[in-house]
Amino acid sequence: MPLPHILLALLVMGLWGSNFVVQFWAVHLVPPLLFATLRFATVCIPLLLLYPRCPTRWSLLIPYALASFTLQFALLFLALRWGMPPGIASLVMQSQIFFTLLLLVATGESRPLRQQWVGICLGAVGMAWVGSTFDLGVGLIAFLMTIGAACSWAIGNVFVKRMGSEIAAVPLVVWGSGIGALGLLPISLALEGSAAWNQSISMLTSGHAELWAYLLFNAFGASLIGYGGWSWLLKRHPAASVVPFTLLVPFFGMGSAALFLKEAFSLEMVSGIVLALIGLALTQVRAPGARAA
Numbered sequence: 001m002p003l004p005h006i007l008l009a010l011l012v013m014g015l016w017g018s019n020f021v022v023q024f025w026a027v028h029l030v031p032p033l034l035f036a037t038l039r040f041a042t043v044c045i046p047l048l049l050l051y052p053r054c055p056t057r058w059s060l061l062i063p064y065a066l067a068s069f070t071l072q073f074a075l076l077f078l079a080l081r082w083g084m085p086p087g088i089a090s091l092v093m094q095s096q097i098f099f100t101l102l103l104l105v106a107t108g109e110s111r112p113l114r115q116q117w118v119g120i121c122l123g124a125v126g127m128a129w130v131g132s133t134f135d136l137g138v139g140l141i142a143f144l145m146t147i148g149a150a151c152s153w154a155i156g157n158v159f160v161k162r163m164g165s166e167i168a169a170v171p172l173v174v175w176g177s178g179i180g181a182l183g184l185l186p187i188s189l190a191l192e193g194s195a196a197w198n199q200s201i202s203m204l205t206s207g208h209a210e211l212w213a214y215l216l217f218n219a220f221g222a223s224l225i226g227y228g229g230w231s232w233l234l235k236r237h238p239a240a241s242v243v244p245f246t247l248l249v250p251f252f253g254m255g256s257a258a259l260f261l262k263e264a265f266s267l268e269m270v271s272g273i274v275l276a277l278i279g280l281a282l283t284q285v286r287a288p289g290a291r292a293a
Helices: 003-027 032-044 058-081 086-106 114-132 138-163 169-192 194-205 209-236 239-261 267-283
Strands: none
Touching: 003 032, 003 058, 003 086, 003 209, 003 239, 032 058, 032 169, 032 194, 032 209, 058 086, 058 138, 058 169, 086 114, 086 138, 086 239, 086 267, 114 138, 114 267, 169 194, 169 209, 194 209, 209 239, 239 267
16 A cells, blocks of 8 residues: 555544544533434534435445444443543444454354454453453443444444445445434433533534534544545555554554543453454454455
């Protein structure tokens, strides 16, 4: 890959990884489901008229959006609000790779290599090791909710695979965000109340700098620049050259959490992190002629 393309890949991984810290700040400023709804509404409302609906069936688009946007971010943002450390969340969310492989195997759509099975096993042990460091109670619940968010992401990946490789990333994100916001809105109103919405809208209309910064970083940085840049790279390079860059997301996530939030990692937790990262790396192994997962 040319140097500018490598730099673009690093930018995308940096946006995705550091966004866990931004999301952590955001869900401690406004209610988590409300912020998730605002994020996806901000993505879709300005761009919905510019991008026609993705050329795929509603029966694939709607469950993709509900899994990848509504359920994934409801669980993730609630977990961050309830005490999930954002650096560790950036690692745990990568377990979506393991869940995606297992779901594709279960549906007969993929046949992982032996090394990838070893990676899934090592990754599962590593993630369980990390989870064992959380105290029983809210901390463990937040960890399990993050695992649930990763599983939701994987379910969305299966629907994307069934859409075919010709689906453009940006229109898919725009339309998926719109459906995701519609799914989140009634849940937020029911659980967080209209008063929270009135207060948050007042903050936005009065030009609250922090909230606007968090919202724009999520909507245009992580969503549009992130997914748009990722799609652009995948169209110009083999997946085997691009996909391994995703291993950098936890490094950016944990690094930014340590830098901005002083998040610490115990020796016991580091052992689980290393195992999980080795497992993730092994899932990226490819052999000539092997079917990609």
